[in-house]
Amino acid sequence: MKYESQKVAYAYFAVAMGLFAIQVTGGLLAGWIYVSPNFLSELLPFNIVRMLHTNALIVWLILGFFGAAYFLIPEESEREIHSTKLAYLQLLILVVGTLGAVLTYTFNLFEGNWLLGKEGREFLEQPKWVKAGIVVAALIFLYNVSMTVLKGKKTAITNILLLGLWGLALLFLFAFYNPGNLSLDKQYWWYVVHLWVEGVWELIMASILAYLMLKLTGVDREIVEKWLYVIVAAALFSGILGTGHHYYWIGTPGYWQWIGSIFSSLEVIPFFAMMAFAFVMVWKGRRDHPNKAALLWSLGCATLAFFGAGVWGFLHTLHGVNYYTHGTQITAAHGHLAFYGAYVCLNLAIFSYAMPILKNRDPYNQVLNMGSFWLMTSGMVFMTFVLTFGGTVQTHMQRVVGDYFMDVQDQIAIFYWMRFGSGLVVVIGALLFIYSIWVPRKEVIEPGAAKTPAE
């Protein structure tokens, strides 16, 4: 650790990993409700479990991004963070807001209250005061990192990262607009949800990946930057109008079907470019960095993002296909592998890289960490296949043959059982990851003298 203020990232990563554990546990619970639908139906209905699962995901990923920014910006701009106090204050606001949203939603406190009650909108259900808190925290963050970058050295990585983080914060403002018309509500809602994960988050992803590649492979900065610009241009070009693929069936004019189909098909390109980038950098790299776990997560991230977001996304993005598959388990398959590949693996890669440095602890417990990669990844890939097959059967029975929804659900129960099993593997993997980061002080396998890295 070169700069003292990088320590801020430690707190962010810790909270993020805590929420990660809660998120996957919530996922497991939701998976169980799929096979046993009455489980907890009074106490904790499915919609709340699902909200916890998705919102905890978003929050911990964003906390991870913030932590990553606080970790890498001092190194890139070659100076300390503008204010560490503000950084901790920002984290505090986010934690209080998250707790507030969870409690309000779970117990439905202040029902109907303009300021305190939940808003009831999928993903944007946070009470107004929490939304305002998120904006304040975001402003603090942007002020803090922008001041750091402005006073220090500017690199392509920090420029793109800041662009992505500014976009993330500004796009969230759409969450405050809540039109009475449900179609309009969805239309604006996607400005947050889609333009995040298929727009500005890709910039954050590309820049963090570029940073990791720079550190892990030792390739020239100039080459990394060239790739970064191309990836970012491709992501924004396809992602912005790609929002159209959410507008097929919500009452917007028919031309959205073509705008959405064409642009969102091109969204595969930036993900392909990121995968190509990661592998080309590793092949060209001169440095044999000892942190193999971080490299594994980085390569896994680029590869699984290409398959999960790129290939599985393309699978049902054309409106002719989506007409049949919309809202089936195909969507769930894509959602799981895309988020896992693109953003979960990215965060776990930066955690694996940064945590040993932050804890002043070498070696890195590579074996356990890498084991958790293979556990989580195989669980998630298996889940994706299971849901894809289940979704195909569902699409045929429900949308082509025209069977009733619940009859079809009974028919595909076997897939839900297998999904629960794969989910269990993912949770074990996630807990193993957290354990490997925090607990062991000694490496499981002592490196032999010959294998000791030269650097």
Place this chain on the structure above:
Amino acid sequence: MRADLLTRAWLTLLGLSLGSALLTLVPLRPALLGAGILLLALIKARVILARYLDLSGSPAWLRGFTMVLSGFTVLIFGLYLI
């Protein structure tokens, strides 16, 4: 890029555009007409790439663009014939 080559490219483009305009006036079988129009468009696209966009100095890229555009034209022509 030499100026006379640029001017020649411009005149070629005007000539080819006039050509496709005249082609639509001639009573031809639809397949023949379509082929003629698309071929002229393909040549025009190649002139723009080579001279205006200055790819003549980079044969590999010019070849790549020409191949993809030719494939595209064939696809359009195929859809036109069905």
Place this chain on the structure above:
Amino acid sequence: MSDTSLIDELPGELLMWVLIISELLVFGAGLVAFMGVRLTDPAGFAEAQSHLHRTGAALNTAILVTSGYLAAQALHWRRAARRFAARLALLAAAALGVVFLIIKGAEYADKSAQGINFETHPFFMFYYLLTGFHAAHVLAGVGILLLVTWRDEPRNIEAGAQFWHMVDLVWIMLFPVIYLLG
């Protein structure tokens, strides 16, 4: 490594080429979709197409290739240190872009007077979508040409001219498919 040297062969900014390729992919996909949907109703498409102004559009082709020529010439002149001539050529190129838009606008006004809109027929949905999207690029291109007339460093002019040639190139492929193939 060979792939970087190949990328270095591309004239001008790499990002402009990323944009050019992306735009070609989008318009290419749109035109293929157009021809694909045409299969469902060839007679309706032919009928709808007969409402278009072929002459106006053909004239627009000549205008755009001439404008592109001026933009390319401007870069040539700027590199030869003939700064004033370069600026004049850029202004003329932008002016021709405006003429293109006026002709296009008249075409749209005429369609609108006939009561033709997005919903009239799938042909017109694609017509408006593709030509409208292209016209938006022409409008942006005029702005960019004016911008590089003002900030006239050679690399700026090169990037602006490349954008303009891309607009030209798209029109060259769009015009025959939408207006002529009946």
